[in-house]
Amino acid sequence: MEGDLPRREDLGRVFDELDFQMACQAYLWALPLVSYAQWQKVHREVFEAGTCDLVHYVSYRDRLGLITANATTPYILAFVDLSVTGPLVIELPAGPTAGGVSDFWQREIGVMGEMGPDRGEGGKYLVVPPGQDAPPDVDGVRVLESTGVNIMFGFRTLDPDPERARTLVEAVRLYPYGSGPGESPTRLVSPQGRPWSGDQPRGLAYWERLHGIYQSEVVDERDRFYLAMLKQLGIEKGRPFTPDERLTGILERATATGELMAQANSFAKRFDGSRYWPDRQWDLVLMLDRSDQRAEHHDQLLERAAWFYEAVSFSAAMKSQTPGLGQAYLAAYTDADGQWLDGARNYHLRVPADPPAKLFWSATVYDIATRCLIDNPQQRGDRGSRDELRYNDDGSVDLYFGPEPPAGPESEANWVQTLPGRHWFSYFRFYGPLEPYFDRSWRLGDITAV
Incomplete structure (x- = not known):
């Protein structure tokens, strides 16, 4: 009967549209993960930073690829694969710093520096990979249980004196637990003005980066519906990503549309319907906790996509x-x-x-x-x-x-x-x-x- 079912000749377009809509939602959901995976790739391939090396962003040109960086304080960052290092020791010296550790979903694992438990007095931290117990002999060490296989450790120096700030940075150590700082020396790597970008890749490269990091990274059970979407889009663990011409076109179109959605939610929509001052154009950034990855409702997904498109990282210190x-x-x-x-x-x-x-x-x-x-x-x-x-x-x-x-x-x-x-x-x-x-x-x- 006419109108009861789609016409046979329209079925291809219907399924194309279904895949396109799933790809747009998957794009928004994966923004924080792809963002850090891209930045990790830059550290390894552009700056040639090793597993326990720190990249020191000091000059204006150093920071040109860093999304919404401030131009006043230096940034010091490392992206570490805990499947390579195992439990990771971080030694942070005393001094005025602000930072911490987060997983690749950009959820904060631990705060360090002036807003952390060390209160700027420094100390030793141990980051334990997911599914592992902390070693028994860790007295005097603050233990952080990672929620992801890959982590970002980063901080900013707050001392206005560049020499004192540099001395503080040079005293930071990262090394696998049990090896000692001398066995795995932490290098301080400079971008040296090289062009780079932490921006999420566009087109098919976005999905290639997502496929790559998904092979090893933890995805919570609450996100199982997005995993079903990824499977429909050709992204699975343990399988190569080889989209055909049809799927490639859909994915490329979805990254463009998904980015427009993220832009609209970042720059045109405020989630509680009000501004910090109702009679002004200034909005309070991080009014809500963008680190919440539950996305139980569609507006929560859009809210997270807005923040992780507009910026990277989240910390309690930022609010x-x-x-x-x-x-x-x-x-x-x-x-x-x-x-x-x-x-x-x-x-x-x-x-x-x-x-x-x-x-x-x-x-x-x-x-x-x-x-x-x-x-x-x-x-x-x-x-x-x-x-x-x-x-x-x-x-x-x-x-x-x-x-x-x-x-x-x-x-x-x-x-x-x-x-x-x-x-x-x-x-x-x-x-x-x-x-x-x-x-x-x-x-x-x-x-x-x-």
Whole structure:
């Protein structure tokens, strides 16, 4: 009977659409995993970092491939395969640091540094692979039970003195338990200005990276429905990934559509329906715990996809509620009139006097397409309290964003160069946020078109 069933000649299109929709959902679900797998590949193949080596991101060019990096503090990172090392010892010296360990789903396993149990006094940690018990003789060592086979260990140095910060980094040690630091020396590797990107790959490369990391990585039972989707898309453990022409076209189309979905949820939708200040364009970053991987509802999947597309990593320190400790972030994607921030236009931001940050504050510009620091001729993407800014008599400071510097040579000290033809967004960071930030008595102005 007409209308009861799809026509035979339409069945191919119906199943193509079904696979396409599954691929879009799988794309969003896998973003945190693929992001870290891509970055691990860069460490190994571009920087030639070994299993227990640290990559030290110091210069502006070093950080150009790091999604939503701050441009003020150095980053020190390692991606470690625990199936190679077994239980891993991390020795962190005393000093002002912020960091920790996470699995490849970007779920925090342990906090280290000023917000961790060592409170910046340093110490020895032991990361135990999933399914293994900690060795019996680990007195005085903080044990972290990993939820994944691969982990990221990373931290930032908070000391403004570059020599003291470098000395601290050089004292960090990573080595397999039982071998001792001298048997597996930790090298400090520099990107040395080499071009690189931690951006998730596009097209078929996205699915190839997902297939590769899925072969060894832990996937929770609660995600079994996504595993069924992956199987339908030709991604299984122990089997090669060899999509035919039909499936290749579907997967390539799904990465493009999935990215549009992630962009819309990152830059146009706020999940609780409100802003940090209802009358301003600034949103509170990490208002909700994006490390929650349950995805019991579709909106939770979209929420996680938004964060792990826009940024990498998550830490409890990034949503600190303790005045003077951790960090807080505000994000703006539009100007005061609600229009996308345009690299061809000039903008102004007034920062009121006494920004509530114990350590420092900064306003940073990111390229929408890469979510990385803007790669401008100026070769800087931020202005903040650690710069020699020109202040107003009342203690406020005017920041400028645009393709050309504002009038007057003194104003150039407060300027970040943007690129015509490219949209951008901004994070305003508070390192060591203080009470006026939490009670909202200090209020940041909007980015306003000039």
